[in-house]
Amino acid sequence: MSTSLFEKLGGNAAVDAAVDIFYRKVLSDDRISSFFEGVDMDKQAAKQKAFLTMAFGGPHNYTGKDMRAAHAPLVARGLNDSHFDAVAGHLQATLKELNVPAELIAEVMTIAGSTRNDVLCR
Amino acid sequence: MPRIFFEKQSYTCQGNESVLDCLTSHGVPIPSSCRSGICQTCLMRAVEGEVPLAAQQGLKETLRVQNYFLACVCKPTNDLKVALPDAEVGARTRVTVLAKEVLGGNITRLRLGCTLPLDYRPGQFVQLHRDDGLVRSYSIASLPQLEEPLELHIRRLPEGRMSGWIHDILKTGDTLEISGPTGQGFYLPGQPDQGLLLIGTGSGLAPLWGIARDALEQGHTGPIHLYHGSRDASGLYLINELLELAEQYPNLSYTPCLSGPNIPKGFAAGRAEQVAFSHLPKLTGWRVFLCGHPTMVATTRKKAFLTGASMKDIYADPFVIAADSIKPAA
Numbered sequence: 001m002s003t004s005l006f007e008k009l010g011g012n013a014a015v016d017a018a019v020d021i022f023y024r025k026v027l028s029d030d031r032i033s034s035f036f037e038g039v040d041m042d043k044q045a046a047k048q049k050a051f052l053t054m055a056f057g058g059p060h061n062y063t064g065k066d067m068r069a070a071h072a073p074l075v076a077r078g079l080n081d082s083h084f085d086a087v088a089g090h091l092q093a094t095l096k097e098l099n100v101p102a103e104l105i106a107e108v109m110t111i112a113g114s115t116r117n118d119v120l121c122r
Numbered sequence: 123m124p125r126i127f128f129e130k131q132s133y134t135c136q137g138n139e140s141v142l143d144c145l146t147s148h149g150v151p152i153p154s155s156c157r158s159g160i161c162q163t164c165l166m167r168a169v170e171g172e173v174p175l176a177a178q179q180g181l182k183e184t185l186r187v188q189n190y191f192l193a194c195v196c197k198p199t200n201d202l203k204v205a206l207p208d209a210e211v212g213a214r215t216r217v218t219v220l221a222k223e224v225l226g227g228n229i230t231r232l233r234l235g236c237t238l239p240l241d242y243r244p245g246q247f248v249q250l251h252r253d254d255g256l257v258r259s260y261s262i263a264s265l266p267q268l269e270e271p272l273e274l275h276i277r278r279l280p281e282g283r284m285s286g287w288i289h290d291i292l293k294t295g296d297t298l299e300i301s302g303p304t305g306q307g308f309y310l311p312g313q314p315d316q317g318l319l320l321i322g323t324g325s326g327l328a329p330l331w332g333i334a335r336d337a338l339e340q341g342h343t344g345p346i347h348l349y350h351g352s353r354d355a356s357g358l359y360l361i362n363e364l365l366e367l368a369e370q371y372p373n374l375s376y377t378p379c380l381s382g383p384n385i386p387k388g389f390a391a392g393r394a395e396q397v398a399f400s401h402l403p404k405l406t407g408w409r410v411f412l413c414g415h416p417t418m419v420a421t422t423r424k425k426a427f428l429t430g431a432s433m434k435d436i437y438a439d440p441f442v443i444a445a446d447s448i449k450p451a452a
Contacts (some may be wrong), residue, residue, distance in 0.1 A: 007421050012179065015160075028428055041423060043162075047431045049180070050161040059158035066155070 005107050006114030009100065013023035015052050018094050023048045032083050035074050055091065055112040067118040075121045084116055127170075127203040135198055135217035137426040141166065141177075142193035146174050152193060159195035164441040166193045170203035182434050184306040189212045194249070212233060214251060214299040215240065220271050222294055227352065228278040229325055230289050231403070233264075234300070236249050238248035241450055242266060245411070249298040249438070250284065258284040261413065261439070262303065265336055272300075275328035275359075301339025305409055305438035315344040317408040321422055323351045324395075327416025329439065346371075347402065351379040351394025351414075355386055377401075395422040399429070406430030414440040 010017075023045055027033055047070075055058040070076065071079060091112055095105045135144045142164050145152050154164040159179060161284045168189040177196035178186045182307045191209070192216050242248070247261045264273035279285045284355040292298075307329060308317075318337060320330040327350050334348055352358050355378075364376040379394040390397045395418055402408070410426045423438045 016180065020427075023433070024428060027424065041427065041433065041436075044160040046160070049157075050156045051162045053156075058160075060160070061155070061157040078177065 005104065006018075006053075006059075008104055009056050009108075012044075012053075015049055015056060015058065017098060018052055018056075019045060019049045021097060022052065022090055022094040024092070026087060026091060026100070029086055029090065031086050035077070035079065052091075052113075055108050057107070059112060062115075063117040067115060068121050071119050079120065081116075081120065084119055088112055091116055124198040125201045126198065127201070128205070132275045134314075134323045137326060138197060138204075138281065140194055140336070141191075141196040141198060141202065145193070154194055154324045157194045159192050162192060165190055166194040166196075167191070168202050169205050169339045171201050173201060173202065175452055182306060183310050183312075184437070188306075197355060206323040213300045216297050217272065217300050219292060219294050219296045219298075221441075222288075222292065222299050227324070227357040227359045229359050230278070230314050232274045232276060232288065232292075234274070235271050236300075239266070239421065240272060240300075240303070242272075243308035243338065244336040244436075246303035246305040247329070248272070248300045248302035249373065250274075250305075251301065252287065253298065254286065256282050256284055256287075257305075259302075261305075261326075261332070263328040265332065265339060266272060267336075267339060273328075273332075275325040277325035290431065291392050292361075304440055307333070307413065309333050309340065309342070311340045313344075313409075314342050317344050317402075318342065318346045318411070319398060319402060319405065319408050319412045319426070320346070321349045321351070321414075322349070322412070322450040323356065323394060323414030323419075326350075326412075327358075327360060329413050331364075332413060334374065335367070338367075346374045346375045348374070349379055349394040351381060351397075351418075353386060354380055355389060361427035364451070393418070395425070404430050409435045411434070412436065 005063060027036060050060065054062050088109065092109060094103060126135055126141055128145060133144050133148050134441050135141070136298045137248060142152055142154055142157070146195050152164055152166070156163070162181070168191060173189060173191040175388050176300045177191040179189055181192070182281055186225045197347055210241055215238060216238055217234040217236050219232060220235045223231045225231050242262055244265050247259045249257050249259050251257050260274040262272060263275055264270040275283050276288045278289045307325055320334060322330045330348055334346055337346060341367060348364065358378050366378045377397060378388070379390045379392060379397045381393045385391045408431050410431050412422050423436055426436055427433060
């Protein structure tokens with residue numbers, strides 16, 4: 001049996017290692033930080049974790065419908081491709097910082113990219 | 123097959139069912155999202171019975187020790203009595219006012235006697251119930267291991283119904299009811315050399331006074347930095363007690379901070395969080411406790427995270443000053 005992407009990345013421990021780094025990058029980025037004003041940081045960190053788990057090929061209950069509902073208010077406030085790209089860039093930088101091999105990063109980025117139309121409600 | 127007890131009903135867990143599946147299949151509405159043990163939306167607490175370790179993966183340490191678990195990945199092996207996180211756990215207890223003392227800064231210290239020992243940790247909060255139904259939450263400043271009476275610091279709020287009543291009318295010997303405790307902001311041993319940063323405003327000192335003394339009692343050896351802020355010196359209290367404690371324990375440092383224009387000798391100028399960040403610009407590896415004004419707590423929590431503290435190491439209890447809030451009001 002071949003090893004899954006999630007296992008290759010290191011499973012839950014990898015998500016735990018990535019979530020602080022990723023969320024810190026996202027919150028520090030002035031291009032996108034306004035979308036996170038006033039949100040509960042603990043709840044947001046848990047959502048980031050759910051997203052990373054999904055992008056890492058781990059267990060999830062992802063539905064495009066939930067993703068759309070969650071982001072619709074942000075799209076109404078101007079969320080667009082440039083913001084999606086900024087977040088994707090932080091994901092990539094996080095994985096590089098954790099010395100994840102390039103081919104695995106590419107797989108993660110493909111999964112993350114597959115959510116673009118749902119996130120932007122298109 | 124294990125049974126799940128929830129709000130006075132019992133449900134039988136079929137086969138490999140999770141607690142979440144068991145309850146929702148019986149029509150019990152439990153919030154959930156990822157159903158994979160990640161998002162923590164379905165957080166619940168086991169009031170009785172042991173939860174499998176796997177159901178606590180990824181939870182904050184202070185949640186684990188209180189038997190919180192994720193219902194979606196909890197496959198129970200024994201009977202469990204469970205509750206939602208916000209539910210009032212346990213019965214109300216009648217307590218007697220043993221002492222009432224003005225500490226300055228519009229703060230009154232209440233010492234309450236319980237007939238049964240209350241199982242709590244310093245830094246958690248209890249709900250005070252007045253006999254007419256008025257409820258407010260207050261943080262706990264006392265240490266159970268020293269068998270201190272339950273200690274609360276009540277700041278008088280403008281037109282505060284409970285705080286005004288406590289300041290003006292309540293007297294030694296009177297009784298009222300408490301419930302709880304609740305709250306995740308407390309000290310846990312295990313990393314005795316970790317740096318602890320405690321920042322509070324107003325009566326936000328109450329839990330921090332409890333947490334700092336608890337950490338010292340439990341043999342914490344790492345640096346403990348406590349910053350207490352107010353606009354002027356009359357808003358600070360327990361200054362001498364804290365200075366004495368810092369004298370006794372070299373790893374404790376205490377900085378009283380004033381944001382107003384008059385800064386007497388011995389006080390730092392600026393808001394408590396500003397002074398703290400000027401002393402400690404990098405918080406990587408630190409454990410952070412915040413309590414007090416909601417804006418201070420929200421901005422400081424974010425800054426603590428951005429300057430390196432891990433999300434799981436930041437404990438923040440904002441005071442919500444609202445008519446029928448159950449969050450701490452002092």
